[in-house]
Amino acid sequence: MYSVAIMGATGAVGADLLRTLERRNFPVASIKLLASERSAGKTLNFRGQTHTVELLTHDSFEGVDLVLASAGGSISTEFVPSAVKAGAVVVDNTSAFRMDEGVPLVVPEVNGDAVAGHKGIIANPNCSTIIMLMALAPIHRAAGLKRVVVSTYQAASGAGQAGMEELLEHSRHVLDGTPAPAAEKFAHSLAFNCIPHVDVFLDNGYSREEMKMVHETHKILGDDSIGITVTTVRVPVIRCHSESINIETHRKLSADEARAILAGAAGVEVVDDLARNMYPLATRAAHEEATFVGRIREDDTIANGLNLWVVGDQLLKGAALNTVQIAEILAERGLLAAKAKA
């Protein structure tokens, strides 16, 4: 049983972290909810008990075994080192440490063994990366990925609770024919729109989100040779990301072979019955743990091509669930008892 702290407990991912710890019966001895001044003092429910959110400080981690951090990159950069210093193991759901050497970047179904080398921090990948790799890692193992062309259809939840609320509020203004307030969580109003802009733009013309999907995939699969080109797009969907993925593999896979591989992959559900209009849908994937793959078909414009449509819940497999799954592996393998060893 572990003493667990949650950084960013009042956010959208924070809420799903609590629900996921409950649902999966993670061995929590005590829970500490941490947030900024704005949210300290609020109360949240965990396993039927009310807990008051405490102000996050550098002294918050005394006696804590496990920190699940999801309060934003700058907060993690500032506070995670204090947690590690206090002897806690941190599973960090921000981009702060993902590309650091010595920090495992883990999707449990893909590279769970990578947790072994941790030095106090394990990073949870970007949500779009996780959802893509749930489908691509089994194919990579079977046939070797050569090149990936992916276009995303990303939900408002990637911008947190306020992002989802802004989408709904702006949508209501469009329906009512009243002017919406200025967009705050997105660069433009997301209501009935598609915005090809997620995270900031970099000098190479790609967004940071697009390059995260490239670099994180290379790190997680341990293979920098895979060509990956990405267009990330925000769409007016509440909490599930969809991805249109075109791949080229080193060895030929038929659509049926790919379907069989994915049907046998942990955490993946194949939904691919065109005669019954069955394929993954953002609205159906909401609150589901699985990543859904469909529209699996051969692309005959290249020798070894496939197209896939992949959908996952951004707040669960893209964030809270993957974070808790990492904690579960750490617990199973005795890698959480940092303090006991010290």
Place this chain on the structure above:
Amino acid sequence: MYSVAIMGATGAVGADLLRTLERRNFPVASIKLLASERSAGKTLNFRGQTHTVELLTHDSFEGVDLVLASAGGSISTEFVPSAVKAGAVVVDNTSAFRMDEGVPLVVPEVNGDAVAGHKGIIANPNCSTIIMLMALAPIHRAAGLKRVVVSTYQAASGAGQAGMEELLEHSRHVLDGTPAPAAEKFAHSLAFNCIPHVDVFLDNGYSREEMKMVHETHKILGDDSIGITVTTVRVPVIRCHSESINIETHRKLSADEARAILAGAAGVEVVDDLARNMYPLATRAAHEEATFVGRIREDDTIANGLNLWVVGDQLLKGAALNTVQIAEILAERGLLAAKAKA
């Protein structure tokens, strides 16, 4: 001055056909509005005058010079031959005749000269094809397209006025927390969803919409060697299609060269200023005649790769505008006086 008939006058494209004929001052001597029994008797406004919609019959085309047809493929299949027999020239905005030999398939900025060979029918391409080719044809001329990987973000307007209304109605139910009626215009509810299903599915696992984009592109560009693989997706947007396009060209084009080529292309506007969060947006492109291209960047996973984000108004450049532009070319070139010649 021409006697013009519109088939499907009461639909979403029909409304934009009337507005486009007005806005562009097409030389209309008289106008005849044709529709099915359900809509006959309704009145519509054209150039300040009220016109009563007449029932479409095989005898509707007496004395008509030009028919703009947008009432659905089966209606065109049935009635367009009668229009041609009566001596009219038909610009058909359905898929009924697009792939027929002897029927020019025309995007005026791309292959306007193809109208010359018409035998009474000129076909207007699929909306997603037109919008894609507005961006790709200039690049094809400059550097030769080798392969195209495209994922679409298609608006509800592709399913007509009823499609747009269903999206808005279902969205309101989601916002109000009340159950929406069953989806009728889409396979599933489109509200806050992405549906990777446009038109029916074919035996090869692709949708007919996806294959239209392949075959129509080959016909319009006159080059079957271009590899084109497509994923078409319906998104909760009202009337503009967006497309994420990855291309491989035979000759290298830098992003700056591509930007310059597109900036000089007729009907195209480059919107690509990342520092000012400027890129094409579905909400901004609505009711605009131009096709907008942005996010132009090199894809270094292949030797000659580029990524583009392309947006156009599905009802205008994707349908009504392109149809009227074809009629304009026919008029300019004296190709409408079929009856006078007879």
